[in-house]
Amino acid sequence: xxxxxxxxxxxxxxxxxxxxxxxxxxxxxxxxxxxxxxxxxxxxxxxxxxxxxxxxxxxxxxxxxxxxxxxxxxxxxxxxxxxxxxxxxxxxxxxxxxxxxxxxxxxxxxxxxxxxxxxxxxxxxxxxxxxxxxxxxxxxxxxxxxxxxxxxxxxxxxxxxxxxxxxxxxxxxxxxxxxxxxxxxxxxxxxxxxxxxxxxxxxxxxxxxxxxxxxxxxxxxxxxxxxxxxxxxxxxxxxxxxxxxxxxxxxxxxxxxxxxxxxxxxxxxxxxxxxxxxxxxxxxxxxxxxxxxxxxxxxxxxxxxxxxxxxxxxxxxxxxxxxxxxxxxxxxxxxxxxxxxxxxxxxxxxxxxxxxxxxxxxxxxxxxxxxxxxxxxxxxxxxxxxxxxxxxxxxxxxxxxxxxxxxxxxxxxxxxxxxxxxxxxxxxx
Amino acid sequence: xxxxxxxxxxxxxxxxxxxxxxxxxxxxxxxxxxxxxxxxxxxxxxxxxxxxxxxxxxxxxxxxxxxxxxxxxxxxxxxxxxxxxxxxxxxxxxxxxxxxxxxxxxxxxxxxxxxxxxxxxxxxxxxxxxxxxxxxxxxxxxxxxxxxxxxxxxxxxxxxxxxxxxxxxxxxxxxxxxxxxxxxxxxxxxxxxxxxxxxxxxxxxxxxxxxxxxxxxxxxxxxxxxxxxxxxxxxxxxxxxxxxxxxxxxxxxxxxxxxxxxxxxxxxxxxxxxxxxxxxxxxxxxxxxxxxxxxxxxxxxxxxxxxxxxxxxxx
Ligand SMILES: [Zn+2]
Numbered sequence: 001x002x003x004x005x006x007x008x009x010x011x012x013x014x015x016x017x018x019x020x021x022x023x024x025x026x027x028x029x030x031x032x033x034x035x036x037x038x039x040x041x042x043x044x045x046x047x048x049x050x051x052x053x054x055x056x057x058x059x060x061x062x063x064x065x066x067x068x069x070x071x072x073x074x075x076x077x078x079x080x081x082x083x084x085x086x087x088x089x090x091x092x093x094x095x096x097x098x099x100x101x102x103x104x105x106x107x108x109x110x111x112x113x114x115x116x117x118x119x120x121x122x123x124x125x126x127x128x129x130x131x132x133x134x135x136x137x138x139x140x141x142x143x144x145x146x147x148x149x150x151x152x153x154x155x156x157x158x159x160x161x162x163x164x165x166x167x168x169x170x171x172x173x174x175x176x177x178x179x180x181x182x183x184x185x186x187x188x189x190x191x192x193x194x195x196x197x198x199x200x201x202x203x204x205x206x207x208x209x210x211x212x213x214x215x216x217x218x219x220x221x222x223x224x225x226x227x228x229x230x231x232x233x234x235x236x237x238x239x240x241x242x243x244x245x246x247x248x249x250x251x252x253x254x255x256x257x258x259x260x261x262x263x264x265x266x267x268x269x270x271x272x273x274x275x276x277x278x279x280x281x282x283x284x285x286x287x288x289x290x291x292x293x294x295x296x297x298x299x300x301x302x303x304x305x306x307x308x309x310x311x312x313x314x315x316x317x318x319x320x321x322x323x324x325x326x327x328x329x330x331x332x333x334x335x336x337x338x339x340x341x342x343x344x345x346x347x348x349x350x351x352x353x354x355x356x357x358x359x360x361x362x363x364x365x366x367x368x369x370x371x372x373x374x375x376x377x378x379x380x381x382x383x384x385x386x387x388x389x390x391x392x393x394x395x396x397x398x399x400x401x402x403x404x405x406x407x408x409x410x411x412x413x414x415x416x417x418x419x420x421x422x423x424x425x426x427x428x429x
Numbered sequence: 430x431x432x433x434x435x436x437x438x439x440x441x442x443x444x445x446x447x448x449x450x451x452x453x454x455x456x457x458x459x460x461x462x463x464x465x466x467x468x469x470x471x472x473x474x475x476x477x478x479x480x481x482x483x484x485x486x487x488x489x490x491x492x493x494x495x496x497x498x499x500x501x502x503x504x505x506x507x508x509x510x511x512x513x514x515x516x517x518x519x520x521x522x523x524x525x526x527x528x529x530x531x532x533x534x535x536x537x538x539x540x541x542x543x544x545x546x547x548x549x550x551x552x553x554x555x556x557x558x559x560x561x562x563x564x565x566x567x568x569x570x571x572x573x574x575x576x577x578x579x580x581x582x583x584x585x586x587x588x589x590x591x592x593x594x595x596x597x598x599x600x601x602x603x604x605x606x607x608x609x610x611x612x613x614x615x616x617x618x619x620x621x622x623x624x625x626x627x628x629x630x631x632x633x634x635x636x637x638x639x640x641x642x643x644x645x646x647x648x649x650x651x652x653x654x655x656x657x658x659x660x661x662x663x664x665x666x667x668x669x670x671x672x673x674x675x676x677x678x679x680x681x682x683x684x685x686x687x688x689x690x691x692x693x694x695x696x697x698x699x700x701x702x703x704x705x706x707x708x709x710x711x712x713x714x715x716x717x718x719x720x721x722x723x724x725x726x727x728x729x730x731x732x733x734x735x736x737x738x739x740x741x742x743x744x
Contacts, residue, residue, distance in 0.1 A: 198626035199441070201541040201563030201601060271542030316518055317540035319561070 001418055002044040003027050003035060009048025009379065013055060014352035015368035024053055026375040029418035033371045046420075048379050051412060054351045056088025056118075056376030057332065058358035058366050060177075061152070061231055061255060061303030063324070064090075064120070067108060068097025073308035073396045075109065078328070079116035081306070081395035083422040085328040086411040088376035089119040089359065089366040094130075094146075095153040101125040101136040103144035110145055117421040117429045118414075119376070121147040121364065126165050126176060132156045135165055142172040147362050150177035152231060153278075155213055157183055162216070166226035175227040175362060180213035180238070181205075181279065190319055192280040196265040202318065205280050207235035214238040218245040221252050229361055230254040232305050234279035236289030243298040253361050255303035256290045258327055258334040263287075263401065273314045273321035274401040277307075291343050294353060301358035304331045308397030326395045330388060332380060333407035340382075341408075347382065377415035384410040394427065432730045436548045436555045439564045440605040448609060450736045451726050452574055457739040458729075459574075459722035461498075471729050471739075472501035475532040479505040480523065481558070483539040487693060488558050488568075491717070492535050495724035504531070519543065520550050527551050533732060536560070541598075554731040562596045568692050569602035571723040573610060575716050576647055579688050584611035589641050591617045591673065592651035592700050595624060595662070599692045600651060604630050617641040618673055621662040638673060642682040649690040650675060650700045666699055676702045680710070688712050 004026035011022045025032045027039060035043060064078035073081075075092070082090050092109070094100030100109065106122050113120035124141030128134045130151045138149060149169050155178060156162045166176050186205045191197050193204020210233075217228045218241060233239060233254045242254050259277060264284050267275040275281060293299035307324025314321050327334075335354065339345040359367035366376055385408045390398035414422040421429045432450055440448070461467055477496045481489050489505055496503040519538070526534060533554045536544050541561030548555040559565040573583065580586055588607050594600045594616045604627070607614050614632040616623050625634055635641045642648060653669060663669050675689070683689075689701075689711045697703045706713060730736065 193626075195626050195629040198624065199601070199630065201561050201598060203562075271545055312518070315520065317538065317546060318542045319540035 001028060003039040003042055004046065004375070004415070004418060005035065005040070005043040006046045006048050006053050006377065006379065009051045009053035011053045011369065012348045012351050013369040014348050015055070015356040016370045018369065019348045024369055024377065026415070026418045029375055031369055031371050031373050031375050046379070046413060051379050051381050052347070053377060053379050055355040055367050055369050056378050056414065056416065057086045057354045058089045058364065059087050059304050059306070059328065059331070060091040060301065060358050060362055062090045062092050062306040062328065063095065063308065064092045065308060066096060066112060067105065071396075072310055075112040075116055075120055077394060077396040078306065078308070079118045079120055080427050081326070081328040081393070083117045083414045083416070083427065084394045084411065085330070086332050086378035086380055086414055087118060087328055088378065088414060088416045089121070089364055091121045091123060091147060091362065093150060093152045094123050094125045099125050099130050100141070100146070101128050101130070103137070103140045106141060106144035106146055117427065118416050119366065123148045123150050123177065125149065126151045126156055127161065130154050132158060132161065135161070135168060138169050138174060139172055142174055146174070147364065148175045148177050148229070150179070150231070152177060152179045155179050155181040155183065159216060163220055163224070166220055166228060167224050170224065170226040175229055177229045177231050178213065178217055179231050180210045180217065182209040182212050185209035190276060190280070191268055192265045192282045194265065194283060196268060200268065200271070205278075207237060207282060207286065210235050210279055211237045211241060214241050218250055218252055222248070222250045225251060227251045227253070232257045232260065232279055232303065233290060233293070233299060234260050234282050234286060236286045239289045239293040239298055242293065243296070246298060253300040254298070255301050256294055256299045257303060257305050258331045258338070259325060259401070261287060261291055261294070261338045262334050267401070271318040272401070273316070273318055274325060274399055274403075276318060276321055276323055277305075277325060278323035291339065294339065295343070295345065300361055302331065302335060302353050303358070304328055308395055309399045311398055314399045324399070326397050326400050329393055329395065330400060330402045330407060332411060333409035334402070336382060336409040337407070375415060375418040377413070378411060379413040380409060380411045382409050384408070386410050431735055435731060436544070437566055437727050437731055438544045438548060438555065438557050440566045440569050440602045441564065443609070445609045448570070448573070448606060451570055451723070451730065452577065454726035454730060454736045454739050455570070455574055455719070455723040458725040459719065462718065462722055467498050468500055469498065470500045471734060472496065472499035472732055475501045475732055476530065477501045477503050477533045477535060477728065478526050478531040479503065479535045479558070480526065481505065481507050481537040482519070483537050483559070484508050485537055485559065488537060491720045492558060492724050495721050495728055498721065499725055499729060501728070519547065523547050523551055527553055533728065556727055556731055559598055561598065562601070563598050564602045565598040566602050567720070567724050567727055568599050569606040570727070571716055571720040572603055572649065572690060572692070573606045574719045574723055575690065575712055576688070578715070578719070579712060580646055583607065585613060586646045587613045587615065587644055588647040588649060589615050589617055589645040590649045590651065591638070591675065593622045593653050594618055594627060594651065595622045596654055597651050603649065604632055608632070615641050619663050619669070638679060639682055642679065643684070645683055646687050647690060648675065648683060648687060651692065652694065653696060653700050670699055674700055674702065675705055677704060680705045690716060693717070
């Protein structure tokens with residue numbers, strides 16, 4: 001493995017409070033402070049002039065559909081999409097087929113992940129079959145290698161079962177990630193309940209159904225001390241509940257998705273299924289509250305909820321199309337646009353939300369350029385405008401609302417464990 | 430003014446002038462319906478397919494009648510016979526119908542937005558015969574046609590729509606049509622079926638039946654579809670009827686000259702008592718007749734006909 005010298009770039013590493021022009025050195029898959037004369041001589045130089053050099057991005061919420069639905073995505077294609085988007089660490093959700101409620105499936109995923117160009121961590125289910133009725137074997141799952149537990153896509157409805165789940169998982173040091181949705185209030189719902197659903201005649205998903213579960217989880221976390229992470233927060237009221245909980249020192253965290261900060265329910269006016277997601281896009285007030293939550297730390301990180309679906313599955317009546325969009329290849333430019341350009345966040349703050357802060361939630365060994373750390377790097381041009389075309393992109397699926405749109409901010413090079421895996425539009429491994 | 434629209438998908442997208450054009454064309458066809466020989470050759474040689482993926486005998490027959498009176502050939506699919514029950518997608522079903530050289534599709538579908546989707550997929554005109562809880566444009570057109578027949582200009586007229594508004598495509602289409610024509614619309618019913626969100630569509634929301642009925646020129650009742658709502662929207666049919674059913678006493682709150690409408694089929698004794706439904710204030714059967722004329726107008730215009738070309742030949 002060659003010695004890497006990344007030079008002339010603007011190096012941003014929020015974890016080590018670094019934001020200045022400088023060098024990054026990589027030897028044997030790790031960052032090093034400075035090279036020896038011999039290393040310097042043999043170094044492979046990456047010129048990052050005009051570019052930003054930051055830790056590889058971290059996404060703790062992706063769906064890679066393997067095993068079981070590999071026509072939508074595989075661990076390999078999903079990982080390639082991740083690498084192309086500057087992500088070097090991803091955590092994949094267990095709602096595969098079969099679901100990850102047993103050690104065997106974890107082993108299967110880990111075997112496929114070993115060949116992936118980025119670090120892929122599996123999660124396990126909270127309940128058997130994601131049915132919300134009995135606890136999955138959290139201990140065995142942890143032994144097999146899961147980094148957290150979640151029934152994402154579904155939400156444990158029984159408060160008692162959730163209480164026992166967080167209590168039990170805590171014993172293994174596992175966090176619970178929850179998709180907050182009261183199912184009794186959202187049966188057959190396909191979009192946010194409000195003015196737009198009224199006009200379109202679509203069944204509404206009231207934000208109260210999210211808020212109630214967020215509140216429940218805050219109460220359970222406070223009661224048990226267990227860590228609960230709220231996935232894809234979509235409502236202003238949920239942000240408010242989180243803000244209060246954090247003020248009270250409750251052990252909860254939360255994430256926001258690029259699509260919830262970029263769009264509102266107004267985007268559904270023509271029944272475009274590329275805006276159908278769960279939780280649904282909500283109002284402008286909700287969108288603004290999520291951005292405010294990211295600004296003041298109430299929401300901890302960005303998670304894409306990368307959810308691939310085959311074209312024919314999305315190409316149909318709105319009610320019958322599946323929820324979700326892909327997002328790994330567009331997350332960085334979208335966050336640069338919405339957070340940096342339009343909401344005046346510091347660039348380093350946005351990188352923090354997409355690297356260290358995301359990694360910290362699950363204590364993953366990622367998210368910094370500090371010497372000694374695994375050398376995962378994202379090098380991007382914050383100013384380059386490019387046309388995103390899902391055909392020819394790396395994800396197997398094309399369900400993106402940003403398809404054929406100009407985006408600003410483009411990943412040039414992705415380095416994983418000291419190896420260049422993606423460069424200038426090409427996958428190198 | 431020429432007619433430019435290929436599809437009729439919603440009332441929301443229509444301009445007031447377009448609604449007027451359809452109503453004027455329907456007026457001419459309505460006069461034809463009173464003749465001994467009702468058939469006109471306007472759509473001779475055209476094939477219209479009624480694709481009804483959600484059952485509705487009344488609307489389907491009305492569209493069939495309208496097409497036949499225009500001399501079109503009509504083929505009707507109903508949900509049970511259709512291949513969509515065998516897992517074929519709407520796109521494939523519709524593209525097959527187009528490949529069979531149909532000239533127009535009339536679509537009834539349980540999913541809101543389906544006609545818009547089909548209009549993007551197909552090259553032939555699509556007429557919305559009701560999509561989910563979204564719109565039912567020809568029903569609203571026949572409703573305003575009937576109101577105008579009885580009351581003249583609707584500007585400033587007060588229309589009360591009573592019942593299950595939340596799940597009603599008839600209500601949404603009527604709200605758009607009536608507000609575009611200058612009527613003053615109040616929607617009434619239990620708060621769970623008449624949510625405040627509707628104010629964004631330019632109507633008044635009320636849960637007080639007596640107050641709403643007091644100065645109404647039109648009382649439009651909607652069918653209570655208890656079976657579609659699950660258990661949570663109101664306690665029981667009995668409770669609904671006791672709070673919002675239109676009975677003799679409540680009908681007496683309405684001012685003289687006001688008319689009572691219902692898109693049918695009616696639940697006698699639920700949203701409306703029989704004696705009111707059959708009273709001389711009720712225009713329920715005129716609505717049915719006018720429905721043919723309105724649908725003739727819509728099929729004719731979407732097939733490329735022009736409003737000014739419809740004249741009533743001397744009988
Ligand atoms: Zn989810």
